[in-house]
Amino acid sequence: MAANSQFSMAVHILMMLARSRDENLKSDYIASSVNTNPVVIRRLLGQLGQANLVVSQTGANGGTRLSRCPSEINLSEVYKAVSCGEVFALHGKAPNQDCPVGRNIEAVLCNLQKEIDRSIGDKLSQFTLESVFEKVESLPTT
Amino acid sequence: MAANSQFSMAVHILMMLARSRDENLKSDYIASSVNTNPVVIRRLLGQLGQANLVVSQTGANGGTRLSRCPSEINLSEVYKAVSCGEVFALHGKAPNQDCPVGRNIEAVLCNLQKEIDRSIGDKLSQFTLESVFEKVESLPTT
DNA sequence: CATAACTGTAACTAGAATAGTTACAATTTA
DNA sequence: TAAATTGTAACTATTCTAGTTACAGTTATG
Numbered sequence: 001m002a003a004n005s006q007f008s009m010a011v012h013i014l015m016m017l018a019r020s021r022d023e024n025l026k027s028d029y030i031a032s033s034v035n036t037n038p039v040v041i042r043r044l045l046g047q048l049g050q051a052n053l054v055v056s057q058t059g060a061n062g063g064t065r066l067s068r069c070p071s072e073i074n075l076s077e078v079y080k081a082v083s084c085g086e087v088f089a090l091h092g093k094a095p096n097q098d099c100p101v102g103r104n105i106e107a108v109l110c111n112l113q114k115e116i117d118r119s120i121g122d123k124l125s126q127f128t129l130e131s132v133f134e135k136v137e138s139l140p141t142t
Numbered sequence: 143m144a145a146n147s148q149f150s151m152a153v154h155i156l157m158m159l160a161r162s163r164d165e166n167l168k169s170d171y172i173a174s175s176v177n178t179n180p181v182v183i184r185r186l187l188g189q190l191g192q193a194n195l196v197v198s199q200t201g202a203n204g205g206t207r208l209s210r211c212p213s214e215i216n217l218s219e220v221y222k223a224v225s226c227g228e229v230f231a232l233h234g235k236a237p238n239q240d241c242p243v244g245r246n247i248e249a250v251l252c253n254l255q256k257e258i259d260r261s262i263g264d265k266l267s268q269f270t271l272e273s274v275f276e277k278v279e280s281l282p283t284t
Numbered sequence: 285c286a287t288a289a290c291t292g293t294a295a296c297t298a299g300a301a302t303a304g305t306t307a308c309a310a311t312t313t314a
Numbered sequence: 315t316a317a318a319t320t321g322t323a324a325c326t327a328t329t330c331t332a333g334t335t336a337c338a339g340t341t342a343t344g
Binding site: 285286287288289290291292293294295296297298299300301302303304305306307308309310311312313314 | 315316317318319320321322323324325326327328329330331332333334335336337338339340341342343344
């Protein structure tokens, strides 16, 4: 399990919360839908909470709910919240600084990285939780 | 070193080849600029060759050169050639199929994945090797 | 034609990242 | 006070990447 599925799990979690409206959901309950351990869910909810997308309550009868209406949260916010790195990594070791290409390539790639990130953000911001929820609900439930 | 830097290394390699014009470059020489092992370079050249972006010659005085002019290769082709996976991974374990959300979320996420991939491809196709090379060359060489 | 210089590729290692797991302190309801 | 729940630290198993060694196959050239 080295591939990063945090964004997928985060969206799944948020769909569960969108469906439950104002009711608090427990991490155990969400975990049983995502099919993982409740701690994995609580870790993600922590990140989503720091991004002000959800609100959690500790203690008996606690749980988590959306901080806003599903139409007011978009996937770009979710993507940023779970911070799953960049599309591609820069060089692990620094290139040879004595080479004209090696000396400058990192700066160029870094700018490119930022441009692509912007593209992804733009695309993701077109989807609200509400619009994604509609797709999930409208699928032919086999 | 778990982050995937193949795209970065591939672009670095192609910049070296763009700079050398028609002359064959050895994997050893490229490796010394990228600051890695020649085998790592040859593996990447293999993928770039399969995508018809470069041509290699075995044997003494062999090496690799671009298969086309730098203005006729764009970064989208490079990205596809090194196939560095998707922006985000789908669920590792399949979600709970007894849950209305778990049952449908994967299909929705999969479509989303494809849309984002298209966005990245569109953005990357705006950059030719030539245009990237100009940026590398124009940077203030400290 | 023999040799040296290359590429191509298989096999292995080391290190890092993810998700999963256990355990437990802190908080809150009832 | 007891039970339920989150928050979080610590550890493990799995998987990925890059790096490395080794060597077979290919080709130019003296």
